[in-house]
Amino acid sequence: MSQFLQLLFSGLTVGATYALAALGFSMIYNASGVINFAQGEFIMLGGMVAAVLTAAGIPLPLAVLAAIVVVALVGLLVEKLAIEPARDADITSIIIITIGVSMIVRGVVEVTLGKGGRALPHFSGETPIAIGGATLLPQSLWVMAVTAVVVAALALFFGRTRVGKGILATAHNRLAAQLVGVDVKKVLLASFGLAAALGAVGGVLIAPIATTSYDAGLMLGLKGFVAATFGGLGSGVGAIAGGLLLGLIETMTAGYLSSSYKDAVPFVLVLVILVVRPRGLFGLGPSERV
Amino acid sequence: MQKVVKTALAALSFTAMAAVPALAADPIKIGSVLSATGPAAFLGDPEAKTLQLYVEKLNAAGGVAGRKLELVTYDDGSDAAKANGFAKRLIEDDKVDVILGGTTTGATMGMVPLVEKAEIPFISLAGAVVIVEPVKKWVFKTPHTDRMAAEKIFADMKKRGMTKLALLSETSGFGQSGRKETIASAAKAGIEIVADETYGPKDTDVTAQLTKIKGIAGAQAILVFGLGQGPAIVTKNIAQLGIKLPHYESHGVASEEYIKLSGAAAEGVRLPAAALIVADTLPANDPQKPVVTGYAKAYSGAFKAEVSTFGGHAYDALMIYVDAVKRAGTTDKAKVRDAIEATKGFVGTGGVVNMSATDHMGLDLSAFRMLEIKGGKWTLAD
Known part of the structure; x- marks a missing residue:
């Protein structure tokens, strides 16, 4: 029983990090129909900037805040310099541009911040919380709680605010949105800034548990993308469900079957789901935009 | 004009080189x-x-x-x-x-x-x-070689009276080669491998594998075979789960970075490594000092x-x-x-x-x- 509980906790911790990564993918997909493969780099950048700042003696809360702001600015810059000039290109080209952006970001970080791994202090200590024979790190609770808050905030933003609705409208039909007065250019800019900030939040939350390095974004981006497709691209609830499920399946496979199959089982499941239900678990409507 | 001068200079230096035979030999x-x-x-x-x-x-x-x-x-x-x-x-x-x-x-x-x-x-x-x-x-x-690392660890285990080892190796080339050599040379050293688990080099959490190892009766020590950040995460997870077994790492983590990333969790970890890592603490009569x-x-x-x-x-x-x-x-x-x-x-x-x-x-x-x-x-x- 305590073994199951431990695996459950582990799965939820890992799953919450995947969910945070998946949310960023959904965010930009919602605004533009583009899958932003630089999302993983935003996550890495958040963790790296915060780690560098705390190592330089800046207090943790300030460093975290600064990291989120810096990464949001990078997101805006990416949109301005790489995405906007290509706005008339088709979506596949833009997706390829995001892959290029991810390589540039990774390279710049490798050269400027170094190749070594970095760790961020835990937000509220490293003493594990014992529940029924299993243990959980306080940082895991941070990850889960912030993920929940972010989902709720995003739901409010897209459902209740003019800007949020504008973003959704633009994604649905760019021309129509433009005709009713939505500033399409600004929408795309805002969504990149927001997704980058979201990635940074994930990055600083995960960094104490998982450590970070210039190439950490590759794996997180990949798992986040899988989680997002699993749950249904563009759906906030889907991103969370996809992330948590992916994490749980991974740890349960490692715990009860064998760790050799840990990475294979979720990918096989995703393939099955995409065959049976191409839009993902919570995706709405046929995904003609891809 | 400038070009002519350059050519002349080049020609000059060429004859100068020829005149001084092979004093400045090829590098x-x-x-x-x-x-x-x-x-x-x-x-x-x-x-x-x-x-x-x-x-x-x-x-x-x-x-x-x-x-x-x-x-x-x-x-x-x-x-x-x-x-x-x-x-x-x-x-x-x-x-x-x-x-x-x-x-x-x-x-x-x-x-x-x-x-x-x-x-x-x-x-x-x-x-x-x-x-x-x-x-x-x-x-x-x-x-x-990784085989030497395994043998050194086995020798240390025997000295501390342990024979049952739980192995957790990385799926990287280094980790898998280490796993192979560890398993291959265990029997000869009289060591029994009671668990054989793996983790990915970019995994953010390894508690699932460790929970499984924790549940195995009779394991007397854990050996983690990996490079870079992975072993640091494993080390933190071991501390989180409160696993008290003696913990060995491979020579792949013999750098300051490992201690920095693992923090207090690395306390008591043992590993085989070259003398270079402890250069300052070597006795003065050590030939490598x-x-x-x-x-x-x-x-x-x-x-x-x-x-x-x-x-x-x-x-x-x-x-x-x-x-x-x-x-x-x-x-x-x-x-x-x-x-x-x-x-x-x-x-x-x-x-x-x-x-x-x-x-x-x-x-x-x-x-x-x-x-x-x-x-x-x-x-x-x-």
């Missing part, structure tokens, strides 16, 4: 293929810096056998498939006298057929046993970075070659090869090297020290 060309960038950069970067630093140092001291050294380095970007092409370039275009490198086992094995065919001395900086077993005429290596302190000081002085055993492998390779050239009195490839094979009692950062026709690495178990992390510092365990 000795040292070729190397390293993974200075990409995932293996934490190995290749200190190796590249070390070669560059020591070639400069040797030249400043007048070169080797009256000739300057010239270093030609290619970066394979951690892509083993590219190493072969660069080796070809070194042999055919650059016409080097020796090749050092192959940061990874994959890159090394990709270059082996070329150097064997071209009959050129080749000293690898990669770990796996396959490089020197079976012995290849022109191929040597400086780092310790002057070599390792000298290298550590030169490296951290030049690059303002913590010294690692990986750069030390490059130092050893370069010095073994230079030593062989001095003894052979020539850079003739066949004679230098024979001289390298005859290396005896060479004190490097990795240990005391005694090569032979059947041993192209020349290190024994005494080259590894068993270290323990105490108070956030590496200390000698015995």
Whole structure:
């Protein structure tokens, strides 16, 4: 029983990090129909900037805040310099541009911040919380709680605010949105800034548990993308469900079957789901935009 | 006008060179293929810096056998498939006298057929046993093998009265080669492997595998075989789960970074590593003391970075070659090869090297020290 509980906790911790990564993918997909493969780099950048700042003696809360702001600015810059000039290109080209952006970001970080791994202090200590024979790190609770808050905030933003609705409208039909007065250019800019900030939040939350390095974004981006497709691209609830499920399946496979199959089982499941239900678990409507 | 002057100058210097026959002889060309960038950069970067630093140092001291050294380095970007092409370039275009490198086992094995065919001395900086077993005429290596790491750990376990080991290995090339060697040499050492789990090099959480190991009755120690950040995450997870078993790591984490990333969780962890890591705490009568302190000081002085055993492998390779050239009195490839094979009692950062026709690495178990992390510092365990 305590073994199951431990695996459950582990799965939820890992799953919450995947969910945070998946949310960023959904965010930009919602605004533009583009899958932003630089999302993983935003996550890495958040963790790296915060780690560098705390190592330089800046207090943790300030460093975290600064990291989120810096990464949001990078997101805006990416949109301005790489995405906007290509706005008339088709979506596949833009997706390829995001892959290029991810390589540039990774390279710049490798050269400027170094190749070594970095760790961020835990937000509220490293003493594990014992529940029924299993243990959980306080940082895991941070990850889960912030993920929940972010989902709720995003739901409010897209459902209740003019800007949020504008973003959704633009994604649905760019021309129509433009005709009713939505500033399409600004929408795309805002969504990149927001997704980058979201990635940074994930990055600083995960960094104490998982450590970070210039190439950490590759794996997180990949798992986040899988989680997002699993749950249904563009759906906030889907991103969370996809992330948590992916994490749980991974740890349960490692715990009860064998760790050799840990990475294979979720990918096989995703393939099955995409065959049976191409839009993902919570995706709405046929995904003609891809 | 300027062009005419230039040509005239060139012509002048040309005749001047011809007039002074072979006083300034051609430099000795040292070729190397390293993974200075990409995932293996934490190995290749200190190796590249070390070669560059020591070639400069040797030249400043007048070169080797009256000739300057010239270093030609290619970066394979951690892509083993590219190493072969660069080796070809070194042999055919650059016409080097020796090749050092192959940061990874994959890159090394990709270059082996070329150097064997071209009959050129080749000293690898990669770990796996396959490089020197079976012995290849022109191929040597400086780092310790993963089999030696496993044997050293087994010996330490036996000394502490333990025989049952839970193995957790990384799915990287290093981890899987380590897993293979650990399992293969366990029976002979009288060690029973009671768990055989794996984790990915980029995994963010390994508690699932550790929970499974925790549930196995009879496990007396845990061995984690991996490189870089993965083992640090495993170490933190072990602390989180409150697992009290003695914890061994491989020589793959023998750098300051591991202690920094794992924090307090690394306390009490043991691992086999070269003396370089504990250069300062070595007793004064240790034969390696002057070599390792000298290298550590030169490296951290030049690059303002913590010294690692990986750069030390490059130092050893370069010095073994230079030593062989001095003894052979020539850079003739066949004679230098024979001289390298005859290396005896060479004190490097990795240990005391005694090569032979059947041993192209020349290190024994005494080259590894068993270290323990105490108070956030590496200390000698015995």
